[in-house]
Amino acid sequence: NAGVTQTPKFQVLKTGQSMTLQCAQDMNHEYMSWYRQDPGMGLRLIHYSVGAGITDQGEVPNGYNVSRSTTEDFPLRLLSAAPSQTSVYFCASSSPGLKTYEQYFGPGTRLTVT
Amino acid sequence: AQTVTQSQPEMSVQEAETVTLSCTYDTSESDYYLFWYKQPPSRQMILVIRQEAYKQQNATENRFSVNFQKAAKSFSLKISDSQLGDAAMYFCAYCNNNNDMRFGAGTRLTVKP
Numbered sequence: 001n002a003g004v005t006q007t008p009k010f011q012v013l014k015t016g017q018s019m020t021l022q023c024a025q026d027m028n029h030e031y032m033s034w035y036r037q038d039p040g041m042g043l044r045l046i047h048y049s050v051g052a053g054i055t056d057q058g059e060v061p062n063g064y065n066v067s068r069s070t071t072e073d074f075p076l077r078l079l080s081a082a083p084s085q086t087s088v089y090f091c092a093s094s095s096p097g098l099k100t101y102e103q104y105f106g107p108g109t110r111l112t113v114t
Numbered sequence: 115a116q117t118v119t120q121s122q123p124e125m126s127v128q129e130a131e132t133v134t135l136s137c138t139y140d141t142s143e144s145d146y147y148l149f150w151y152k153q154p155p156s157r158q159m160i161l162v163i164r165q166e167a168y169k170q171q172n173a174t175e176n177r178f179s180v181n182f183q184k185a186a187k188s189f190s191l192k193i194s195d196s197q198l199g200d201a202a203m204y205f206c207a208y209c210n211n212n213n214d215m216r217f218g219a220g221t222r223l224t225v226k227p
Contacts, residue, residue, distance in 0.1 A: 031213040042118070042205050042217030043159075050213055058214065088157065094213060101147045101209045105159035 001026050004106035006091050012112045013081040021076040021109050023091030031094045032074040033058070033103065034066065036087040043090060049074055081113045116141045118208050120218035127196045128226050134181075135191045135221045137206030146210050148182065150191045153203040153220075162204070165189065193223075201225045 007022045025032065030051050035043035035058075045058030049068040063085060065077040074093075078085060088110050092103040117140045127133035139148070150162040165173045165182050173180050177197075181190045193200055203222050209215040 033213065033215065035217075040219065042120075042207075042219045044217070045215060048213055059216070090159065092159075092215075096211075096213070101211075101213065101215075102149070102161055102164060103159075103209070103215060108157045 003027065004091055004093055004104050006089075006106035006109050008109060009107065010110050012114065013078070014114055015081060015083060017081050018077070018079050019081065021078075021089055021091075021111070023074045023076065023106060024072050025074075025091075025093040025104070026072065027093060027095070027104065028071060029093035029095040029104070030071070031096065032068065033092045033094075034064070034074070034076045035090045035092065036060065036085075037090060037108075038087050046076065046089075078111075083113045085111065086113045087111060116143070116146075116208050116210065116214070116216050118206055118216050118218040120206055120221050122221045123219070124222045124224070126224045126226060127193070129196055129198060131196055132192060132194045133196055133223065135193075135204050135206075135223070137189045137191070137218055139187050139189065139206075139208045139216075141187070141208065141210075143210055146208060148180075148189045149207040149209065150178070150180070150189075151205045151207060151217075152200075153205065155202075159205075163191065196225050198225050198227060 033048040034046040047066040049055045091106040148165045152160045206218040
């Protein structure tokens with residue numbers, strides 16, 4: 001199993017550009033989430049999904065869109081990048097069936113917006 | 115909304131000694147899960163230990179154990195026989211049944227040889 005994979009690992013954008021961060025998991029987990037990690041802060045939840053076709057907002061959803069058309073994939077879209085979105089982005093998955101709610105994390109994407 | 119507070123931005127411990135990292139949280143829910151994650155310089159988030167709120171017994175994983183005080187909403191992590199490889203950022207996290215997970219700001223642990 002590859003677990004949770006994220007692409008790209010690094011990305012530099014100019015202000016106003018758009019892009020999609022990709023996330024995929026091969027563990028058949030129902031739940032998937034996106035977090036951002038800024039210096040001196042913990043991970044903050046951006047959006048999450050409890051199953052295909054279902055998404056919801058977390059703590060810091062503004063400026064980001066998500067969709068969940070399959071169980072495996074959960075892409076995060078930045079519609080118009082801003083310097084405030086410079087951060088490290090983590091995708092995670094979990095399964096309520098495991099009764100533990102442990103999140104399995106991807107390796108992260110470092111995004112810089114200039 | 116649930117909040118998680120880690121009041122120690124940095125901690126230091128001598129190799130082979132014991133250190134305790136503090137965490138408090140605020141919630142009105144009765145059923146939830148608590149976690150400690152380790153983040154080394156590689157950035158990978160690694161689960162250290164978990165605790166179900168309905169369980170009174172404190173979780174233990176080898177050298178890692180927790181002191182879970184539900185009424186006080188406190189969840190501290192004790193690392194015994196500290197090793198150089200334990201040096202990392204440690205994050206306390208809270209998760210409810212809706213997969214809404216919240217993290218504290220983290221504690222940077224340094225291990226001195």
